[in-house]
Amino acid sequence: MSLSTVGMWLYRNGGGEQIQRKIVHKLQDRGIKCITGLDLKHAQVKNGAINCNGVSMDELDAFLSYNAGEQTPYQRYLYQMVSHVTPTINNFDSFAIAEDKFQTSHLLNLHGVTTPDYRLVGRDDYEGLKQAMTDFGGKMIYKPVDGWGGSGIVKIEGENALKTVLPFIEQTELRYFYLEKFVTYDNTDYRIDIVDGKFVGCYGRKAPKGEWKTNITSGGSVFVREPDQEVIELAIKSAKILGLEIAGVDIIYDQEREEYVVLEVNTIPAFATPEQEQLGINFNQHKIDALVNLLERTVHYKAREQTIKVA
Numbered sequence: 001m002s003l004s005t006v007g008m009w010l011y012r013n014g015g016g017e018q019i020q021r022k023i024v025h026k027l028q029d030r031g032i033k034c035i036t037g038l039d040l041k042h043a044q045v046k047n048g049a050i051n052c053n054g055v056s057m058d059e060l061d062a063f064l065s066y067n068a069g070e071q072t073p074y075q076r077y078l079y080q081m082v083s084h085v086t087p088t089i090n091n092f093d094s095f096a097i098a099e100d101k102f103q104t105s106h107l108l109n110l111h112g113v114t115t116p117d118y119r120l121v122g123r124d125d126y127e128g129l130k131q132a133m134t135d136f137g138g139k140m141i142y143k144p145v146d147g148w149g150g151s152g153i154v155k156i157e158g159e160n161a162l163k164t165v166l167p168f169i170e171q172t173e174l175r176y177f178y179l180e181k182f183v184t185y186d187n188t189d190y191r192i193d194i195v196d197g198k199f200v201g202c203y204g205r206k207a208p209k210g211e212w213k214t215n216i217t218s219g220g221s222v223f224v225r226e227p228d229q230e231v232i233e234l235a236i237k238s239a240k241i242l243g244l245e246i247a248g249v250d251i252i253y254d255q256e257r258e259e260y261v262v263l264e265v266n267t268i269p270a271f272a273t274p275e276q277e278q279l280g281i282n283f284n285q286h287k288i289d290a291l292v293n294l295l296e297r298t299v300h301y302k303a304r305e306q307t308i309k310v311a
């Protein structure tokens, strides 16, 4: 019988299935058992245990939550509970902070990582909105704090544009607005992957011609990109500030400030897809190894902790 068990919920599209197979094999080689497909959507709580597909989540030695699909409130709530009991990657608290763009920017800034200039404005504070527009030089971005893939991000240019969007804003249920100065940059970014405090991979993305959003879902294209040390260190520092075991840090070069700025920190950064690997984006192996090392250390840590408790 295996000494330790890792539970996993990993995305399956875009080559995820092959990645999962490799992780499972590598863990098995180290004497660690793996249970996959632990989607907490199917979990039930009864008799004092969280059960998912016949597995007691409370008895796992580690849980890897790595599925980019949108989580239901139920799933998310259980993720939080599991994370309190079982060493979970990413740990829920850091995940929750990083999922929120305002909280991320604010924490990063407080700890010395530069982000685009930002504001949080209450929904009735039109003066605050106008002031932001002025202070940001007439170009700003409204960002949903929990958005992804570039969706819902809107550029607002000038006070007239602000007046035009106001009626729409008033119709929404939003209670506050997260705004950023629109950064002048070359419409390319860096996605830096960090696992366990170490740099594991990088690629670049370029916005389509005439556009400014680099997300692939917004038509952006991926290219091989070598980051310099400054970019790597910025990403490592960002992951550390948020306390994330795994992070994908989005960075651009602000041409006005003449420095790199962190846009956001992703908690489930995708491995390179088979198509991206064809382009020469070849960090998957490295990332898998770092993840397996982290999981191995995590289960051994848990085992040690239990021994201490029993003693």
Ligand SMILES: Nc1ncnc2c1ncn2[C@@H]1O[C@H](COP(=O)(O)OP(=O)(O)O)[C@@H](O)[C@H]1O
Residues within 6 Å of the ligand: 116, 141, 143, 147, 148, 149, 150, 151, 153, 180, 181, 182, 183, 184, 189, 207, 212, 213, 214, 215, 250, 263, 264
């Ligand atoms: N302040 C900004 N100035 C200019 N472009 C931005 C700014 N913030 C985001 N973008 C562009 O929009 C894209 C999506 O923003 P991001 O904050 O990464 O959110 P998402 O979670 O939707 O990816 C970025 O990749 C970048 O191309």
Ligand SMILES: [Mg+2]
Residues within 6 Å of the ligand: 149, 150, 215, 250, 263, 264
């Ligand atoms: Mg992004």
